[in-house]
Amino acid sequence: MTSEILLPAHSVPRAGAVLNPFVIVDDAAGLITFVSEVFDVTETAEARTPMPDGTLIHAELRLGTVDLMVGDRRDGWPARPALLQLWVRDVAPPLERATARGATVVTEPTSFYGETTLARMLDPWQNLWWLYAPAPGQPDPTPHWDGGSDTVFATLDYALRSMAR
Known part of the structure; x- marks a missing residue:
């Protein structure tokens, strides 16, 4: 069944997935290293968006056709693993x-x-x-x-x- 709401998979930019998880953690750079080393994948360098203080507001790793998006928890934000x-x-x-x-x-x-x-x-x-x-x-x-x-x-x-x- 085709959804009238979701973008067809073949239309997602960069051959990505229709649904991609985003996690907010303390030490996003550490999580990126962990995922890279455990699953033998690389970070999408052009997606890395550091804040002026060096924390990451956005980073991505491609696992198959899905982007795992990662960001650092900001003051007042809850972690969202x-x-x-x-x-x-x-x-x-x-x-x-x-x-x-x-x-x-x-x-x-x-x-x-x-x-x-x-x-x-x-x-x-x-x-x-x-x-x-x-x-x-x-x-x-x-x-x-x-x-x-x-x-x-x-x-x-x-x-x-x-x-x-």
Whole structure:
């Protein structure tokens, strides 16, 4: 179904996505370095917009066709980290890189529905990342209500409740 509201994907400037997340954090430059190193992407240099004090009001990293926009929290602004889903070739390498840079594993690599593997991590800026990787031939897990593991929900529930404290 075509939306009468959304711009068609082929019309988005710079071959971008129709929806792009924007996070406001303390130390945006640090988050940019983290994302660059963990996911092997580069910042879009021409998008970097520093304030006179050196903080960033806007910066971008391209992940696939999506721009992750990042800015520094200003006085009086709340931090606005995100919940981010990212498809990767294999969840293990970025998870290892991320934990070496201060991230915490929320969900260890776990079989998920639709022949995928899921892992979650919380970065030092409180962004919660869902990492999905294709796992052809991997059977779907047994649902918790049918006697299977509740790891996928329980780890997320624990992480979000911990963040609320």
